[in-house]
Amino acid sequence: MAAEAPASTMYGTARGSPPTRVGTVRSKLSPELLDYLASDPMLVDETGPGFQQCSDYPDVPGHTYYEGYFHSQCDAAPVWSVNPRTGSNFHKPAAGIRLRAFLELARRNFSAHIESAIKDLRKNRSAETLLSLVRAGKLFGDCAVQVHYGDAIEPPGRLGWHCDAPNSLIHMGIALHGRRALHCKLKSAIDGDVSHTVQWQEPGDVYVSSPTCFEHAVQYPECCHGSRVIAVQARLLVDEAELYGGFHGVNQERDWCELMDALGPAISSFDKQLPSLEDVKGMVHQIATDKADAVQTEPSIVWQRPSHEAMQALATANEFEAAGDLTQAKHWIIEATRLGHSLKKEHGGWK
């Protein structure tokens, strides 16, 4: 029988032996902020630009799952970074401005706290990479939006147990709609037994933890589209070189234990106070004023974004350009234009 999830620092077993410390902090959006974030125009249609249909549970064909891959940097230009599902670089588009504003405020709240916790770790490649990412403003910079509905994904047989890649060393989960349960396998003491905990996520629930370091799975109750689960997973914004080369050192287990001994308690002691609606609206205004994406402040204009096909054509052009194949890049730019792409910067172009 799964137990209620405790709040204190625990130990995860996903990074070898000995187990690593895991910190978790939980909080809740105010009802007004939840309503503001959940009604971001980007979230209204999970079949829109940036989203794709996924299948994690092929034996449950009645379960529908869409996922969108975005970044939460203030600048709306696409960021060449890892798709957290495929593990390959692509030009990641910007999330809606409300979500970016919220995550920018969270980034500002937490970055200094993390930096002070890990900055003195020496000869620890994982810690050095994490520190450089935090200093570069990449904390909570990768923003995946997950939408689930239809048949249930329930224990015991259907849960997909896994541990995340190192881009989830600091991971924020935000529940915006519907309900789901996070199942975790954790130890309460370094030499204790692994226990199975379960934490239901209701709309507005927010947690920060390190699912890179412990096994976990998500339960989705049966629901219709109107009650669908919408959850945001905010990870470190990394490219392939950082993800695959930045977290491996000579003394791998020692490095992980040392890093998590510092990071786990730091996460547990995060300030639970989340930004207010006024804070987030203020940041939306600041981003829209500072950057060339004021268009995203008005939902009616968001729908003027290029079609999914046009966005994909331009993304392909950008990939060829990055690879140095300018002939193919030009071909796909022409195709993107034919499909109605404006080539504007906020949609992945340069104008």
Ligand SMILES: [Fe+2]
């Ligand atoms: Fe996960």
